[in-house]
Amino acid sequence: MSDVVVCCRSVVVRKRNKLLLNEVDFDLRAGAHTAIIGPNGAGKTTLLRVILGTQEIQGGTVEVGGVGINDYSRKELAKKMAYVPQLLAAEVAYSVEEFIGMGRYAHGGSAADPEVAEAMALMQVDAFAKRRVSSLSGGERQRVCIAAGLAQRAGILLLDEPLAHLDPAQRLDVQSAIAGLPEWVTVVVVTHDLVWAQQRFQRVLALDSGAVFADEKSSDFFSEGGVEGLFGGAVVEHLNGGGNEA
Numbered sequence: 001m002s003d004v005v006v007c008c009r010s011v012v013v014r015k016r017n018k019l020l021l022n023e024v025d026f027d028l029r030a031g032a033h034t035a036i037i038g039p040n041g042a043g044k045t046t047l048l049r050v051i052l053g054t055q056e057i058q059g060g061t062v063e064v065g066g067v068g069i070n071d072y073s074r075k076e077l078a079k080k081m082a083y084v085p086q087l088l089a090a091e092v093a094y095s096v097e098e099f100i101g102m103g104r105y106a107h108g109g110s111a112a113d114p115e116v117a118e119a120m121a122l123m124q125v126d127a128f129a130k131r132r133v134s135s136l137s138g139g140e141r142q143r144v145c146i147a148a149g150l151a152q153r154a155g156i157l158l159l160d161e162p163l164a165h166l167d168p169a170q171r172l173d174v175q176s177a178i179a180g181l182p183e184w185v186t187v188v189v190v191t192h193d194l195v196w197a198q199q200r201f202q203r204v205l206a207l208d209s210g211a212v213f214a215d216e217k218s219s220d221f222f223s224e225g226g227v228e229g230l231f232g233g234a235v236v237e238h239l240n241g242g243g244n245e246a
């Protein structure tokens, strides 16, 4: 299918005799915003690493744009995918502009490339281009990391719990930034925020104990008992009460 940008088939990941992913099939569709959800330890981060090509697999295949992931060099893969970590907690001595400019590395470019200014404008971080990344708030840092991915011109953006450690206002800020990404970006987010997954994502991939529990339209998952099956009735009641499963 031509709209499939990443295709995982029967992916198995095993570590120290523990099965982290068990025969996982997953198609990532171009332009879609997909939320990967599931209980702690379900294998969400492991799958994200598999898609990124940083996690070795013990079985199955992973193709990016129809080509085996191991047939790409790191630089070629970086032109296709960018990773945004939970929260950039490290002390980063670089300015926002310099940091986002590093996203041009795979292209042999620099912070002077027009893609950097464009990414800063899109994520609304241009106002603090000259400030040190370490001086920014958590939400601002997340937008800077997303901008670095955009500057990288990676068509696939992978985010691992991008709202973790953020206060409610900053969470909303990062949620809007992600919702406002250009159409050429395919978005994959690991999150525990079910309200967000329901409201802002077209697709849900639900994992449970290393296996695919559901892979479907978000609206179908949430209307057809997916949450109860995955997390139990108490979480459904909490959600219906307007709570936020963060």
Ligand SMILES: Nc1ncnc2c1ncn2[C@@H]1O[C@H](COP(=O)(O)OP(=O)(O)OP(=O)(O)O)[C@@H](O)[C@H]1O
Binding pocket: 015, 016, 018, 020, 038, 039, 040, 041, 042, 043, 044, 045, 046, 047
């Ligand atoms: N290096 C390792 N050796 C052994 N087990 C590991 C290793 N790395 C991860 N695991 C285990 O694999 C399982 C899946 O981990 P993973 O981080 O992918 O889960 P997750 O769904 O992202 O969890 P969380 O929601 O808590 O972040 C967990 O039980 C974890 O303890």
